[in-house]
Amino acid sequence: MRAGRGTAVAVLLLGGLLAGCQVAVPGSAGVSAADRQTAERRAEQRTAVDAALTALGQAPAVALKATVKGAEQQFRVTRGGTATGGLPLEGGIVQVTAAGGQFYLQADADYWKAHAIDEGTQFGTSWVRSLGSELPLDPAARFAPAALADGLRKALPGLDRLGEPVKQKLADGTEVYQLGAAPSVLRVTAAKPNRVVSFAPALLDPQAGPKYGAEFQVAALTGDALKTFHTDLDTAVGALGSPFEGLVQASAVVTNDKLDCKDFVGSCTTTVDVSTSVVGSPAGGEKSVVHINLSVEVSADSLGAQTCTAAADAEPYATVKMSCTVKFKLPNKTASYQVLSKPNATAEVRAALDANAVKQKVAAEFAGLGG
Numbered sequence: 001m002r003a004g005r006g007t008a009v010a011v012l013l014l015g016g017l018l019a020g021c022q023v024a025v026p027g028s029a030g031v032s033a034a035d036r037q038t039a040e041r042r043a044e045q046r047t048a049v050d051a052a053l054t055a056l057g058q059a060p061a062v063a064l065k066a067t068v069k070g071a072e073q074q075f076r077v078t079r080g081g082t083a084t085g086g087l088p089l090e091g092g093i094v095q096v097t098a099a100g101g102q103f104y105l106q107a108d109a110d111y112w113k114a115h116a117i118d119e120g121t122q123f124g125t126s127w128v129r130s131l132g133s134e135l136p137l138d139p140a141a142r143f144a145p146a147a148l149a150d151g152l153r154k155a156l157p158g159l160d161r162l163g164e165p166v167k168q169k170l171a172d173g174t175e176v177y178q179l180g181a182a183p184s185v186l187r188v189t190a191a192k193p194n195r196v197v198s199f200a201p202a203l204l205d206p207q208a209g210p211k212y213g214a215e216f217q218v219a220a221l222t223g224d225a226l227k228t229f230h231t232d233l234d235t236a237v238g239a240l241g242s243p244f245e246g247l248v249q250a251s252a253v254v255t256n257d258k259l260d261c262k263d264f265v266g267s268c269t270t271t272v273d274v275s276t277s278v279v280g281s282p283a284g285g286e287k288s289v290v291h292i293n294l295s296v297e298v299s300a301d302s303l304g305a306q307t308c309t310a311a312a313d314a315e316p317y318a319t320v321k322m323s324c325t326v327k328f329k330l331p332n333k334t335a336s337y338q339v340l341s342k343p344n345a346t347a348e349v350r351a352a353l354d355a356n357a358v359k360q361k362v363a364a365e366f367a368g369l370g371g
Contacts, residue, residue, distance in 0.1 A: 038164055045165040045177050049156065052188035052196045057149030059220035060369040061229060064143060066216050068093060076221065076229050080365055081140040084236040088213040089135070096132075097236045098140035100358035102283060102351075103132040104243055123244050129283050129351040130246035136208035137201060145220075148204075152186060152196070155203040159186060170197070183210055195220070226371030230362070237358050242291070243351045248280035250290045250316070250347035259298075259341040266330045270296045270308070270341045271323040278316040278349060287352040289313045294345045298326045300337040316349075 031039075056062070061078040068088040075085035075096065083098040095106040106127045115134065132138040141147060159180035166178045167190060175190040176197050184206070187197040196218045201209035221229055253275045261268040274292050282288040292312050299305035306326035314320045322345075 041165050045179075046160075048177060048190060048192075048194040049179065049186075049188050051192070052194040053149045053153050055193065056152075056196045056218070056220070057146045059145040059222070060371070061221040061226055062143070062145050062148070063219045063221055063225075063229075064216040065219070066213050068213065075139060075143065076232075077140060077143050077145075078229075078365060078369060079145050081144045082233065082362060082365055083140045083143070084233050087139055090211050094135075096139055097127070097233075097240065098132070099233060099237050100361045102129060102286060102358075103138075103140060104129050104240055105132075105135075105246070123246075127240045127243040128246040129243045129286070129353075131283050134246075136211040137205055142204055148199075149196075151204040152199055155184070155186070159184070159203075183214060185215065222370070226366070226369060230366045230371045233362055234359050237355050237362065240353055240355065243353060245280075245282050245288050245349035245351055247283055248278050248288060248349040250276055250278045250349045252276050252290075252292055252345040252347035254294075254343050254345050255319075257341060257343055259339060261339055264330070266328040267325055268298050268328070268339055268341070269323055269325040270298065270343055271321065272296075272343050272345070273319050274312075274314075274322055274345045274347075275319040276314050276316060276347050282349075282351065288316070288349050289352050290316055290318075290347050291350045292320065292322065292345055292347050294322045294324060294343060296324050296326070296341060296343045298339060298341050300328060300339045303328045303330075303337055313350075 059079070061076060064075045064077070064085075066073050066075075066088045068091075073086035073088055073093060075083065075087050077083035077098075081098060083096060086093050086095050089111075092108070092111060094111065097104045097106075104127045106125060107123075109124050112123050132140055137143075142151060156179070161179075167175055168178050168187070169175050174197070176187045177190055179186045179188075180200075180203070183200050184202045185198070185200050186203060187199070189195050189197060198215050198217050200215050201212040203209065254272045255275065256271075256273040258271045259268060260271070272294070274294065276290045276292065278290065290313065292314060294310045294312070295307065296309070297305055297307050306328060308324035308326045310322050310324040312320050312322050
């Protein structure tokens with residue numbers, strides 16, 4: 001019995017000794033000083049980014065600048081999505097004006113051909129009313145301050161790399177945090193008040209964003225800059241003229257062709273009825289008009305051919321009467337001639353734009369923004 005108890009005591013003591021050896025040695029575990037410093041700097045970066053995005057989202061308007069082939073393009077947009085300016089797109093430039101709840105786009109003929117937006121009628125360099133949704137990113141909607149800040153904030157998890165925050169100095173000496181790597185880069189100032197310096201559109205949409213180019217410089221607009229924006233936007237609205245409807249196609253049919261030639265005068269007038277029809281709906285359900293171009297070739301034996309033209313506006317599905325006149329030079333002799341008239345009409349849909357009404361809506365918006 002004694003031997004058994006002695007053995008048990010020895011085991012207990014041994015267990016006690018083993019437990020007593022598990023003593024932490026100072027400095028052998030926990031967070032190192034270097035790791036603590038990195039964590040603190042990462043926390044400072046997160047605070048700066050959060051403050052910069054908050055300030056961006058609260059801005060009344062912003063200006064986005066990009067350089068394409070050595071030329072700077074500026075696009076300005078308000079908190080409500082009213083905008084104007086040039087945007088780099090697929091190596092070219094498109095002009096955008098968004099005002100009064102409507103979106104207008106201007107590009108060259110190559111752009112329309114490449115995107116098959118213009119079916120038949122060549123828009124050329126005319127303004128076109130559309131939705132903005134045919135662009136990779138709707139700039140009036142996605143680049144407005146609050147929407148832009150929200151989009152960039154959603155992209156942050158993919159940019160927040162572990163390790164030491166990356167700082168850079170810009171050409172003007174401004175120190176910035178750089179988050180992410182090309183083509184998805186966000187830069188914010190390191191010093192307060194923190195602000196967004198630039199961003200890559202790819203952050204908002206990895207597939208669509210790169211079509212706008214690599215990077216936009218960002219600046220909030222307040223005070224005199226906001227008032228200048230308002231003035232420039234009024235000018236842009238006034239320059240829209242009678243924009244094409246990008247979502248509607250029209251056709252024209254000529255009926256009741258009548259030819260009236262005046263004896264001994266040489267003038268021949270062609271009068272026709274032109275009926276219109278449309279396919280599609282105007283952007284935003286706004287009112288539109290069908291613009292008709294009439295061309296008539298009038299020919300007569302031994303007198304040659306003459307062409308006259310006329311233009312008119314009509315409601316969709318309406319019929320309008322149109323006429324035009326040619327005049328032949330008659331020889332100094334009595335004769336009769338057989339005259340043939342060949343009319344042809346084409347139609348295009350134009351936006352019924354009331355520029356003054358749009359400017360009033362813009363003025364009301366800017367009054368609320370302080371500009």
